[in-house]
Amino acid sequence: MTPIESHQVVGFHYVLRDERHRVLDDSFKRAKPLYYLHGHANIMTALEHEIDGRTPGETFEITIDPANAYGERNEALMQSVNRAAFGNAELAPGMRFEANGPDGARTVTVVDIDENAVTVDANHPLAGRTLNYYVELLDQREATRAELAKGHPLDPSVQPSEVEDKKL
Secondary structure, X not given: OOOOOOOEEEEEEEEEEOOOXXXXXXXXXXXXXXXXXXXXXXXOHHHHHHHOOOOOOOEEEEEEOHHHOOOOOOHHHEEEEEHHXXXXXXXXXXXXXXXXXXXXXXXXXXXXXXXXXXXXXOOOOOOOOOEEEEEEEEEEEEOOHHHHHHOOOOOOOOOHHHHHHOOO
């Protein structure tokens, strides 16, 4: 096998745990590996750097600090919003909504609710968390022209030869 490098579609399974070793995500349980286009910022930079140069069949563990994962928590991203902005929606802590802000659309999580206001948090849910990955590299292949143009792998049910024949 050749080492993994830019412009290849790479498949891997992973188990993601937090700093207390609680499982946050497990692709093995879903029986669906993650496929991404290596070298195109499809996954966390620290994880991609760790995969670079490895070969399918390898396994490894990596710990990624908050600054190299989803960033540190930013308390300025906590905001109180007028309850009326949510209309008649039934709200509960933990619900997520898409909100438009000065930097474009952003997902916010409802933290607290009272009669007049809803406190929302625009931090990524994993911001401020140290992440521990166990990774099993499965396979790799050269990306098609269409995948390179799109910047990510295309639907795996479409054969690469079919994709190459389509106009970009």
